[in-house]
Amino acid sequence: MRKYKAVVSIEVEVEIDEAMFTETFMEEFRESFYRFNDVQRHVEHIAQLEAxxxxxxxxxxxxxxxxxxxxxxxxxxxTEVEVSP
Structure with missing residues (x-):
């Protein structure tokens, strides 16, 4: 059996209405989901979900x-694929 390593890179374009990411929303999101302290972390998360x-x-x-x-x-x-030795 042969092993392969595949690296998949996906570029995602994200648009958000930053006005919707109020401090109240951010606090509620942190309490129930992830400890994101800024909008950039949400953009990263949204891009990852899309990908x-x-x-x-x-x-x-x-x-x-x-x-x-x-x-x-x-x-x-x-996608880049490498064959393991």
Missing amino acids: RGLLQDFTEGYGPIKDMGIKARTVDWD
Whole structure:
């Protein structure tokens, strides 16, 4: 049996309405989900959800993403495969 290592890079474009990420929202999100202290961490999380196919019209933690001004789309991807010795 042969082993392979694959590195998949996915570029995701994320748009958000930063005004929706109020301190109240951030505190409630931290209490129930992840300890994100800034909008950039949310953008990273949203991009990762999109890359994994998990960003839905209603996404846990954000609710209806349109209401939060969230849009994300995959714009490019690349895969590199190495054969293990």
